[in-house]
Each structure stands twice: as C-alpha cells, then as structure tokens.
Amino acid sequence: MEEIKLFCPATIANVSCGFDVLGLCLDSTGDEMTIRKSAEKGIRITEIIGADLPLETEKNVAGVAALSLLEALQPYCGFDISFTKKIKAGSGIGSSAASAAGAVFGINHLLGNPLSTKELVFHAMQGEKLASGSAHADNVAPALLGGFTLVRSYEPLDIIAIKAPAELYATVIHPQIELKTKDARSVLRENISLKKATIQCGNIAGLISGLYTEDYYLIGRSLHDELVEPVRSILIPKFAELKAAAIAAGALGGGISGSGPSVFALSKGRENAEKAAQAMKVILEEINVPFEVHVSAINPTGIKIL
Amino acid sequence: MEEIKLFCPATIANVSCGFDVLGLCLDSTGDEMTIRKSAEKGIRITEIIGADLPLETEKNVAGVAALSLLEALQPYCGFDISFTKKIKAGSGIGSSAASAAGAVFGINHLLGNPLSTKELVFHAMQGEKLASGSAHADNVAPALLGGFTLVRSYEPLDIIAIKAPAELYATVIHPQIELKTKDARSVLRENISLKKATIQCGNIAGLISGLYTEDYYLIGRSLHDELVEPVRSILIPKFAELKAAAIAAGALGGGISGSGPSVFALSKGRENAEKAAQAMKVILEEINVPFEVHVSAINPTGIKIL
Numbered sequence: 001m002e003e004i005k006l007f008c009p010a011t012i013a014n015v016s017c018g019f020d021v022l023g024l025c026l027d028s029t030g031d032e033m034t035i036r037k038s039a040e041k042g043i044r045i046t047e048i049i050g051a052d053l054p055l056e057t058e059k060n061v062a063g064v065a066a067l068s069l070l071e072a073l074q075p076y077c078g079f080d081i082s083f084t085k086k087i088k089a090g091s092g093i094g095s096s097a098a099s100a101a102g103a104v105f106g107i108n109h110l111l112g113n114p115l116s117t118k119e120l121v122f123h124a125m126q127g128e129k130l131a132s133g134s135a136h137a138d139n140v141a142p143a144l145l146g147g148f149t150l151v152r153s154y155e156p157l158d159i160i161a162i163k164a165p166a167e168l169y170a171t172v173i174h175p176q177i178e179l180k181t182k183d184a185r186s187v188l189r190e191n192i193s194l195k196k197a198t199i200q201c202g203n204i205a206g207l208i209s210g211l212y213t214e215d216y217y218l219i220g221r222s223l224h225d226e227l228v229e230p231v232r233s234i235l236i237p238k239f240a241e242l243k244a245a246a247i248a249a250g251a252l253g254g255g256i257s258g259s260g261p262s263v264f265a266l267s268k269g270r271e272n273a274e275k276a277a278q279a280m281k282v283i284l285e286e287i288n289v290p291f292e293v294h295v296s297a298i299n300p301t302g303i304k305i306l
Numbered sequence: 307m308e309e310i311k312l313f314c315p316a317t318i319a320n321v322s323c324g325f326d327v328l329g330l331c332l333d334s335t336g337d338e339m340t341i342r343k344s345a346e347k348g349i350r351i352t353e354i355i356g357a358d359l360p361l362e363t364e365k366n367v368a369g370v371a372a373l374s375l376l377e378a379l380q381p382y383c384g385f386d387i388s389f390t391k392k393i394k395a396g397s398g399i400g401s402s403a404a405s406a407a408g409a410v411f412g413i414n415h416l417l418g419n420p421l422s423t424k425e426l427v428f429h430a431m432q433g434e435k436l437a438s439g440s441a442h443a444d445n446v447a448p449a450l451l452g453g454f455t456l457v458r459s460y461e462p463l464d465i466i467a468i469k470a471p472a473e474l475y476a477t478v479i480h481p482q483i484e485l486k487t488k489d490a491r492s493v494l495r496e497n498i499s500l501k502k503a504t505i506q507c508g509n510i511a512g513l514i515s516g517l518y519t520e521d522y523y524l525i526g527r528s529l530h531d532e533l534v535e536p537v538r539s540i541l542i543p544k545f546a547e548l549k550a551a552a553i554a555a556g557a558l559g560g561g562i563s564g565s566g567p568s569v570f571a572l573s574k575g576r577e578n579a580e581k582a583a584q585a586m587k588v589i590l591e592e593i594n595v596p597f598e599v600h601v602s603a604i605n606p607t608g609i610k611i612l
Contacts, residue, residue: 021508152512153505158527160515190500197503197533199459202327204507205514206458209466212518221464227503 003036004109005306008102009299010087011094012170012264013138016223016255017203021151023094023142026170027299031098032306033062033083035106041078043067043103051085065100065127069107072123073114079107088292090181091174092262097139100127105144105303117144117302121159132181139258146302148211164298165214169273171251172294173242173280174262179235184259187231196226216252216268223253223266236261237289242280249279270295309342310415311612314408315605316393317400318476318570319444322529322561323509327457329400329448332476333605337404338612339368339389341412347384349373349409357391371406371433375413378429379420385413394598396487397480398568403445406433411450411609423450423608427465438487445564452608454517470604471520475579477557479548479586480568482596485541490565493537502532522558522574529559529572542567543595548586555585576601 009030015022038044043066045055057063062081070078081103087095104123108115124140141149141159150160206222209215233239233256243254246265250272254265263280267273273295284291315336321328344350349372351361363369368387376384387409393401410429414421430446447455447465456466509528516524539545539562549560552571556578560571569586573579579601590597 018507018511020504021511150508150511150515152508152515152524152528158512160512160524162515188500191497192500192503194494194496194498194533197498197506198326200503201324201506201510202456202458204511205324205327205456206464206466208511208514209456209458209468209518212515218458218466222458227500 001110003034004106006033006035006102006106007304007306008033008098009143009302010294011097011139011142012172013094013258014228014256015148015207016225016229016253017200017207019225019228020136020138022148022204023138024148024164024170025142025146025299025302026093026172026294026296028296029087029093029294031083031085031087031102033081033099033102033106035103035110036080037110038078038080043070043078044080045082046080047082049084051089053085061096061127061131062099062103064130065124066103066107068123068126069104069120073111075111079110088174090178092256092258092260093172093174094139094143094258096128096131097124097143100124101140101143102303103127109305118159120144122157142302144302146300147298150208162208162211164211164300165216167268168216168219168298169267169270170296170298171246171265171267171273171276171280172257172262172296173277173284174292175237175284176290176292177237177261179259179261181259184232184235187235188228189231192227199226219266220252223255225255229255232256232260236263238283238287239263241283245279245283246276249275251276307416309340310412312339312341312408312412313610313612314339314404315449315608316600317403317445317448318478319400319564320534320562321454321513322531322535322559323506323513325531325534326442326444328454328510329444330454330470330476331448331452331605331608332399332478332600332602334602335393335399335600337389337391337393337408339387339405339408339412341409341416342386343416344384344386349376349384350386351388352386353388355390357395359391367402367433367437368405368409370436371430372409372413374429374432375410375426379417381417385416394480396484398562398564398566399478399480400445400449400564402434402437403430403449406430407446407449408609409433415611424465426450428463448608450608452606453604456514468514468517469606470517471522473574474522474525474604475573475576476602476604477552477571477573477579477582477586478563478568478600478602479583479590480598481543481590482598483543483567485565485567487565490538490541493541494534495537498533505532525572526558529561531561535561538562538566542569544589544593545569547589551585551589552582555581557582
C-alpha cells in the first residue's frame with residue numbers, strides 16, 4: 001500500500017467530570033488526511049486546505065507527531081502528508097489531536113502496523129505538545145481508539161478504552177469566539193478542597209459505571225464537574241443557559257468540551273440530541289454569536305480508512 | 307417471622323483510590339445479630355457479647371439506626387436486638403457499620419421488606435453518625451449490598467453496587483494499636499493540588515473499569531491513593547513495609563482500610579491472598595505489635611440471614 005486516505009475525527013476531552021483524563025470520539029465531524037509513501041526519507045506537509053497552518057514539518061502538529069513515530073520505527077522510506085481541516089482550530093473539539101492522530105495512524109498503517117493503536121498514543125501526544133505546550137492524551141486517545149478513553153496514568157502511560165452505549169449521542173455547539181487554551185488554563189485554581197476532589201471522584205466513578213452498565217441516567221447524573229467548570233465556564237458566553245437548555249430539551253447532561261469554548265451535551269438517542277442542538281442554537285442566536293453545531297453518534301472505532 | 311439471625315459482615319472503606327466514596331464487603335469476618343419482634347414498641351438492645359458498648363438505644367449505633375428506620379416505617383410493633391461483636395471497634399473494617407446495617411436489614415426483613423436494601427443505607431448511616439460524627443455510607447453500603455459500592459453522591463444519596471470479579475480476594479491485617487478516627491481525620495489536608503485530584507480521578511476510574519472488565523492487573527495498577535494515604539499512613543506502624551510485602555508476595559495492590567489502622571491488600575485468587583497475609587504477619591511480628599489477620603473472598607450479597 002502506497003497511499004492512505006483517512007477520516008480523522010473530532011473529540012470531546014474532559015467530558016465534564018473527567019478533567020484531563022477522559023475523552024470521547026465523535027463520528028460526524030472530522031478532517032480528511034492523505035498520506036503517501038515517498039522514497040525520500042522524512043516527513044513533508046505538502047498541502048493544508050481549510051486552515052492557515054504552517055507547512056514546515058517541525059512547526060506542524062501532524063509533522064511533529066509523524067517525526068516522533070519515524071524516530072521510533074526508522075523506516076526505509078518517508079511520507080508526504082496533505083489534509084483538509086474541517087475541525088476549526090481553537091474550537092475545543094480536538095482539532096490538533098485529529099491531525100496528530102491521523103498522521104501516526106496513517107504512517108503506521110502504511111508500514112504494516114508495527115505498533116498497536118494504543119502504542120501510537122504516545123507519538124500523537126508529541127503533536128499535542130507542540131500545539132498547547134503539554135503532551136496531553138485526552139483528545140488523541142479517543143481519536144485513535146474510538147468510544148470513550150481513560151488516561152489512567154501518564155507515568156507510565158496507561159490508556160483504557162471503554163465502549164460507549166449504543167444509543168448515546170453527543171451534541172456540540174461551538175460559539176465562534178476566540179478562547180485560547182492558555183487563558184482557559186490560567187483561570188484554573190492550583191489547589192482545590194479535598195471535599196470537591198471527593199465529589200469529582202464519585203462522579204467520574206459513576207460515569208464509568210454508567211458506561212459499562214449502559215445506564216444512561218447514571219451517566220447523566222454523573223456529568224457534574226466540581227473542579228474546572230465553575231471557573232472556566234465564566235469565559236464562555238451563556239454557558240449556564242446553554243447547558244440548562246440542552247438538559248431541558250432532553251439531554252442527559254453536559255459541560256465544556258475540552259478547554260472550550262464548545263459546549264457539549266450527551267443524550268439517549270439521536271432525537272434528544274437534535275432537540276438539545278435546537279435548544280442551544282436559540283440561546284446563541286439571541287445574542288448574535290455565530291456558531292457551528294454538531295450532532296453525532298459516539299464513534300466506536302476512531303480514525304477511519306476511507 | 308418473629309425472629310431473625312444475621313451475619314453482619316466487615317467492610318473495607320476507601321479501597322485506596324476511592325477515599326470516602328468506595329467500599330467493599332468481606333465474607334469471612336463479621337458480627338452475629340439476633341432481632342426479635344416485640345409487642346412493645348421501640349427498640350431495646352438486650353445483650354452485647356464481645357464488646358463493651360452502651361445498651362441504651364440512643365447511645366448505641368444499632369439502636370440509633372433502628373430508631374431512624376422505625377420513624378420512617380411506624381410499625382405496629384417493636385424490636386429486641388442482641389449481638390455478638392467479632393469485628394473489633396476501631397479496627398478500620400467497619401465495626402459500627404456492621405451493627406447499624408444489621409439492625410436496619412433485620413427489622414426491614416421482619417416487617418416484610420417494605421424498603422429496598424438501597425433505601426436502608428440512609429437509616430444505617432444514622433448509626434455511623436453516632437459512631438463518628440459524620441453520616442458516611444462507605445461502610446454501611448457495602449455491608450448491606452455486598453460486592454463493591456460507590457457512593458456517587460450524598461445529596462441526593464446515590465449508591466451504585468458493583469459486582470466484584472469472582473477471583474478477587476482481600477487480605478486485611480489489623481495492627482492492634484489504637485488509632486482514633488478523629489485523629490486519622492485530623493491529619494488530612496483540607497486543600498490538595500488539582501494535579502493530585504486528577505491523578506486520583508484517573509485511578510478510581512481505572513479501578514471501576516477493572517472491576518467491570520475483570521481486569522485484575524488494571525485493578526492492581528489503579529490501587530494508588532494520592533490524597534490520603536501519603537499523610538494518614540504515617541500513623542500506621544510499618545505501613546509502607548506491610549503494603550510492599552503484600553505486593554511482593556503476589557498481591558495486586560493495597561492500602562489503608564477505612565481510616566486505619568488496618569491495612570488491606572487485594573489479590574487474584576485465595577492463594578495469593580494467603581501469601582500476602584503471611585508476608586504482612588512477618589512484618590508485625592518483627593516489631594512485636596499484636597495483630598489479627600483476615601483472608602476473605604469479596605462477599606457478593608452483604609448481610610446474610612443465618
């Protein structure tokens with residue numbers, strides 16, 4: 001195989017009660033990437049459509065992730081990468097992760113899959129490090145593995161893949177304001193009360209339990225974030241109203257997608273997810289903030305070969 | 307039915323990464339309780355064998371839990387309660403919880419089970435409030451429901467029962483030193499870093515995942531407590547050595563049972579649990595601290611009718 005075309009999905013990190021450890025994979029929104037083997041060693045980013053991103057390999061998220069993989073595998077050949085960005089940078093649904101995950105998945109596939117998909121997470125994380133300064137895995141892991149993923153530990157890296165219940169749907173609304181990850185990070189408090197940490201532990205444990213038992217209402221009850229949402233949501237216009245509207249329309253619960261500004265809701269069934277989308281739209285239309293909205297099943301497999 | 311005899315099991319609260327939210331039920335260690343219907347309304351504690359505890363209903367953990375249930379149910383009759391304590395008070399394996407849970411389970415049963423076992427948790431918690439000043443559920447819930455239990459939330463009370471993998475065994479060693487719950491609480495820090503809270507969330511999520519997938523090694527990897535063990539373990543003689551010895555002998559992991567001083571380990575299979583017990587015994591024998599040791603399957607059903 002000389003060339004591969006990929007769908008590189010958007011992802012929701014944190015998932016409310018899972019700050020910095022949980023993520024889930026979307027099905028309906030993602031970039032397209034083409035990777036072609038080349039006799040010339042190294043990585044070249046040949047074309048990017050839909051976003052103004054650097055073509056220099058060392059400055060490009062996909063390029064840096066690919067270089068990390070190449071250093072590990074030392075293949076006899078090189079790769080040319082081109083992609084069409086459909087996930088907006090800074091939206092909070094894993095735009096950089098889609099590029100990083102796509103690059104390492106595609107190259108590994110063209111080389112006959114010497115690494116397992118889980119082993120690719122480390123290399124994709126190097127792209128995230130370029131994008132945000134921290135080699136986090138909570139978007140690249142679900143992009144690569146699909147479903148929900150838990151980063152149990154970073155040292156050593158321990159990623160657990162968890163199947164999503166079949167009727168679980170996500171709604172994401174992206175208010176098109178600029179919210180830098182740096183600013184979203186800076187509002188976080190370095191210290192929190194032991195009591196709040198305990199409540200967070202109860203909720204993440206409840207969410208994991210709900211995923212395994214397909215208990216949608218337990219999933220909904222568990223979607224509460226004691227640690228980050230109370231401070232970070234202040235940066236998102238009408239956050240409380242968006243979340244409340246989604247739940248009133250039939251969603252199980254919701255929160256901030258990644259570091260925002262996108263807001264997500266989870267619902268049982270596509271119909272409720274569509275209703276949540278409609279209810280959230282109304283809120284942003286009232287304040288004339290432009291937005292994009294996505295309704296999606298949970299993608300069970302992650303990146304897809306087209 | 308006029309009389310019921312019960313086995314009221316010991317329990318391990320916290321289970322390392324599940325501070326204040328997780329608990330599990332032991333199978334081999336517990337109290338015996340007899341409850342008899344009486345034409346005279348109210349609750350009477352008629353006899354306690356094996357412990358020097360107050361017989362006055364309002365000062366007795368079982369009595370207070372029973373009174374809470376009676377207030378809710380307003381039955382036409384009363385109850386006489388007698389019990390034999392085999393779980394030592396202050397051991398950290400749910401001595402007061404066994405009494406509180408037994409009393410409400412037995413009375414509910416004699417009245418034809420008007421409440422579900424989950425609904426009994428609230429009433430048993432009132433006994434815990436008398437014992438320790440806080441109406442916590444992390445021992446009474448597993449005593450009533452068996453297996454592992456998660457207290458997802460206190461307000462509203464939301465208890466999730468989780469089945470334990472069949473080959474999971476617990477080892478508990480109780481160094482017979484006095485460690486007051488009050489002192490074990492006082493060493494806790496009110497505030498912790500967001501980073502440590504995130505690590506804790508990863509581990510409790512990993513543990514829950516391991517329980518559902520029967521992944522014993524994931525359970526073992528997840529048994530790390532970032533929040534409480536580092537400070538509380540200082541009060542337990544040779545804690546680090548006990549835990550390390552259990553793991554070296556074949557246990558998956560371990561930690562402090564409840565607020566201590568008991569130390570627990572979880573193992574795959576009874577043989578490993580016995581080896582862990584033997585290894586921990588040697589540590590306490592060396593320093594001449596008297597101890598009791600228990601090796602137990604995880605009790606799948608909680609309180610048993612004898």
